[in-house]
Amino acid sequence: MARVKYLILLVLGALALATVAAGAASETGVTSTQVTIGGTTPLSGPASAYQSVAKGAAAYFRYVNAKGGVNKRKINYIYKDDAYDPSKTVDATRELVSQDKVFAIFNSLGTDQNLATRAYLNALKVPQLFVASGATTFGNDYKKYPYTIGYQPNYRAEGTIYGRYVVKHAPKSRIGVLYQNDDYGKDLLAGLQRGLGAKAGLVKSKQSYNVDDPDVQSQIAKLKAAKVNTLMVFATPKFAIQAYVYARKLSWKPLVYMNAVSSAANIMGLSTAATNKKQTEGTISIVFLKDPTDPAWRNNSGMKLYRSIMKKYKGGNPNDVYAVYGMSVAHTFVAALQKAGKNPTRAGIVKAADSLNVTNDPFLLPGISVKTSATDHFPLDQAKLQRYHDGHWVAFGGLFRVR
Amino acid sequence: MRSRAPGIAVWLLVAAVVLLAYLFAPRFISDFHSRELAGAGVFFIAIVGLNLLTGYTGQISLGHGALMAVGGYTTAALAVHEHWRDVWTIPLAGVAAGIVGFLIGLPALRLSGLYLALATFAFAIAIPSLLKKFSGLTGGSQGLRLLEDAPLQVTGLSGTVTIFGHTMTQNHFLYYLTWGIGLVGFLIAWLLVRGRVGRTFRAVRDSEVAAASVGINLAWTKTLAFALSGVYAGVAGSLLAIQVEIVNPLSFTFLLSILILVGVVVGGLGSLGGMILGALFVQYLPDLSTHVSTAEGAPDFIFGAAIIIVMLLLPTGAGGFLRRLARPLTTRLYLRP
């Protein structure tokens, strides 16, 4: 009798094992040896400098694969060119989903680009993980689009930080804003106004520019004419440097708040060299990644790992802070994949991405953790304030929430 | 009379082959490649239109990408704001772009060559800014998304489309729609070119003074050419919007105008036959370039080098080359006693 029972259990167990094994192999993009993920990035055209976000991530995955992968599976990361054109993003993403049969879309770059594919991916229940965009909608609209999640601290939150800081520490400032005329610049501006709250009237002048404008001399002149003493620079590096240079040409030295996209140490170095130490002194910004051109991190173990991976696995130019970002987001994906268990499913990895608690990311500032929950769909929402003093950044204050 | 029969027979054969290829191609290629071919079809329509203007009437335009934007945004705006069925907007998109083309054609009457290039170039540059400015209608820098906001999409999320009781995949539907319209447009252009309109265009291209001296109304001809090519561009833009289900200023930059122009010249100015090759060239080459190498800058380098090499080898484009190939054949056909 016992033997029969034992036999039945054995058979049932074998059947269960077989079903589990079959089920594991049947999730799209997952085999017993490999997980395939894909994304879009501008490999050609004027935005192609941002491709290091994908290249840094790819190098990190090669490093992880060399150490055996995740749950014995190697990560096969495919990234396709969309030339920063949302209509190409749609085509490339459809190709990834229907031809390459990826497990998830990962690290696609651009706000409009990801918005173009969000409805399609969510309808097909394909995870749209760790979108490389600072737009708030990717963290806010999770009820409507549960398969989508962002990564970096968003622009609106960054602007809010600056607004709140001014209200607290310099409530009599006269603020002027130089901002890029697109979602990125407008989000930062909206955040600033939100952070200023009742004191939104402190903003005396807002000047926008387009990327194909020749220069921002005219805008800076108008800001000075409005008798502004605090300048918010919500601009990409080329125009951020111009802000300092043209202010100096007008013999004008406002206190500058520099947005994170343009605050890398080498950019600030160029600004200082083109003007003088006085012009950039006191600039305030936020920071959440370790800056590869900042000598403070030269002997840091995390950055040493970064440099060795970039070198060994051909990640591209190691001075590029976007590559550091790419490694950080890849590190988080690996954590999510790990959490999704031995037989990851699409629903499973989305659940893992919605319940992250990663505290050991070597590429983020010490103390920053990657956390998400049912009500918090912003994986990175901490940063530190930093002030530019005597030619380099000095972080001050503690970590705070960038929401 | 008898010597013309073989010539006609050859053309009928060519037409039959083309028709068969159109109808049955999707069976031999993957579903996704049907979608890529549909993309080539969009270029094909725009290129045929631009050829009427540049190849046959001799007027240059650097702004046809912007005319595609007019068509694409017309379709998107009607589908999203007015809840039109997306495919019914196609004719209206063509008309809208045709009107804009006509308006652009007006200053062209006083300008020629380089100055016309500047005028159309200015239009191409202005369009993304204008699209972002009037954001109530155009969705600003985010554009319009048909998949989310247009309730009466023929494509949509279902993955299949049912037309006249026949069910097919979305990608096949896009292919048949685009190339069906493309072949009809090609036929219309071919008839126009063979007829009086075509002869008038070519007269204006070859010598405006001579054309005027035989009584051709230059103003009417030039603006007609602009308007016609605009209609084609508008239809192409509309089909693009239907295919990718979004419109966004970033999809209609100056680069698009350049690609259409490259397609026309590579295909062969003043030669309708080469236009398919031109369309395939601009659809597939940028993608192929990224397959050869993804090193920073390499795809652009390869794409540019390919353009140069093709132009050096075939200065009159594929159409010119085909014509040279076909000349012995057609001469023999037409000169039989």
Added chain:
Amino acid sequence: MILAFDWTQLAQQIVIGLASGGVWATLAVALVLIYRSTGVINFAQGEMAMFSTFIAWSLVNHGFSYWAAFVLTVAISFAGGVAVERAVIRPVERAPVLTVVIVTLGLFFVVNGAARWIWSPETRSLPNAFSTRPITVAGVAFSISDLGTIAVSLAAVALLWAFFRFTKLGLASRAAAVNPDASRLVGVRVTWMLALGWGLAAAMGAVSGMLTAPALASFDQNLMQPVLLYAFAGAVLGGIDSPLGAVVGSLLLGVLINLIGTYVNWVGTDLRLPVALAVILGVLLVRPAGLFGRPMETRV
């Protein structure tokens, strides 16, 4: 009413406009040179200038003094321009004009891609030939660099004028452009004249790049793309066959864009460029050959 108007702001915006326009004036002259020799707008002119700027940067980075690097870059660019003409333009010399235009478009991608491949896409800077110390006169601020840039472009125009007018080579070059067949009959090496035109244009482009990079405070591979746009418009406004017109047209365009953006509220900064281009078109409708251009006469 007159007293309430901010005259200083107006003067400042005009001065800024001249400074901006001065930056793209030299590139406009380069475009004119190509147009006069080959009859097309070289869409790759900006990218060639950008490539030259990177060469200058590399030289400075390897220890050359600024002026040594400057002269060497101009020489290398001249040679490069000649090489490009011989390799890529000469084969299509007799092809339809549009074929040549497409070749220059292909060249645009080739040069841009090459620059991205050879040098990483970081933001860099190039030293300024002139001082950037701010100078303020009657409340209006500018720098020596602004004056220097305009002066260089005017000097280039003067040099070119002298070259075309007073030297044998210049005369041959003009003849080749106007009547190639007759020129050949009198022994002018027409194809080399075209190559000379491209070499001069490339050299001019190199100067343009080396002035633009410090004027715009930093540079990368996208440096000259917006500049090409404005240089093209400025050159056409001034008359596409007149180097002086190219400079004047560029300066005027710079002032126009700034004044429109400052004083026409509806336009703001979003539509400055389209409106400025519309104004240019208006000018062209009245004077189709541009401000300084010679109206084309066609023989029937």
